[in-house]
Amino acid sequence: MKNERGIALVITLLVVALLAITVVEFSYSVEVDQRMARNALNSLQATLLARSGINMGEAFLLHDSDPQVDAFTEDWCPSPGPDGFSCRIDETNSQLVVPDNMRLRVQILDEGGKMNINMTRPQSVQQWRQWQVWKNQQGGQNPQTAPLVERWKNVMLGLGVSEDQGDRIMEYWDQLYQSQVGNSGQPGGTPGVPGAPGTPTPLGPQNAQTPQQLAPTPNNATVAVYDFPSLDDAGAVPGGLTPNTISHLRPVLTALDARRAPQVNINTAPKEVLMAIIPDGGIVDNIISHRQDSPIKQQDLGAMLAGLKASSTFTPGMLGVRSSYFLIRASALVNPDPITGRGGISRSASMLVRRDQKPGIPPTAPAGTARWTLTQLDWQKEGGAVLFKPEADGALATDDASSPMNRDMGR
Secondary structure, eight states: OOOOTHHHHHHHHHHHHHHHHHHHHHHHHHHHHHHHHHHHHHHHHHHHHHHHHHHHHEEEEEEOOTTTTTTTTTTSSSOOOOTTSEEEEEEETTTTOOOTTTTEEEEEEEEEGGEEEGGSSSSSSSHHHHHHHHHHHTTTTOGGGGGGGHHHHHHHHHHTTOOHHHHHHHHHHHHHHHHHHHHTTTTTOOOOOOTTTEEEEOTTTTTSSSGGGGGOOOOTTOOOOOSSSSHHHHTTTSSOHHHHHHHHHHEEEEOOOTTTOOOOETTOHHHHHHHOOSSOOOHHHHHHHHHSSSOOOGGGGGHTTTOOOOOOOOOGGGGGSOOOEEEEEEEEEEEETTTTOOOOOEEEEEEEEEEETTTTTTTTTTTOOOEEEEEEEEEEEEEEEGGGGGHHHHHHSOOOOOGGGSSOOOO
């Protein structure tokens, strides 16, 4: 008979060990679940806080009381950027109040201060015909007589688009007009179809040397040539903008409705855009210095641009003082480090809006009058707290020489 003394102790120890392992594992699982639930709650709070920041940016835009000019040095913007191309809203410069364990920062950018790639498209058949005639007559060598679309193309090249990419975009517009207008020069025309007996056959735009050699077309005639809805759509042109080019140029290049954004807002344009349009660095510096103190108004444009002559990139009608499209960006932090103010759970969002003036509201209407309507056009979620990054703080809060071409725009 075997000796079984002490077996009960061994079994007891094994049971206790198993229970201890089970309790430890259960405690660990509970702790993990608690952290996951806490993070999920913080993530939801950060997302909702970022959305609230977008709504706050919209509210500030609606408080603009001067419909004649759009600038970030107006009273509605609590903290304009050092170069006047952005507006910042956070707990340091406004009535913004958030819980102690949260931070919120909002930035408003003016898309109307960027160069609109859709302005390289002829806006009517007449403009297209004039552009074709100019190319045939001058070979594109006389900037003094260049049509507006050619000047916008040169501005685009000055921002960093290569000559070949610019040519592909212009060829794209040309082919669209050719496909719908044809050699007759009129909407619905068919290439190569001769005129009625006894009527001279109009020359195609590629051969015409004068507007009279083309069939007459109303000045306001248009065809179904659509603007690029976004820069990414412009990248679909064969040989056109590459993804790297688009990413690099987003701070200075945009794609907007050409009818609503026919000019660059001189009050909010980044320095790179002004330098690409105005062939005089001294005038550009003077514009930036002036707009940091007060908005440049329409009646001031002539004096600001005095002495400038039309060039391959400039004609006075390219610059204005109004804008319709704004990009609102917001970054939220939940449970950041109490010392550094960073870390924790972060979320960012952006919204492209179009702001239109309500009809029938006179400029002399009293303060507080509801002047505007906002249309939300594009909503994007972004990871991280892009507006709290050190480089973003420097771009917004310090008067340095950093270029918006190199800043993190959170795309």
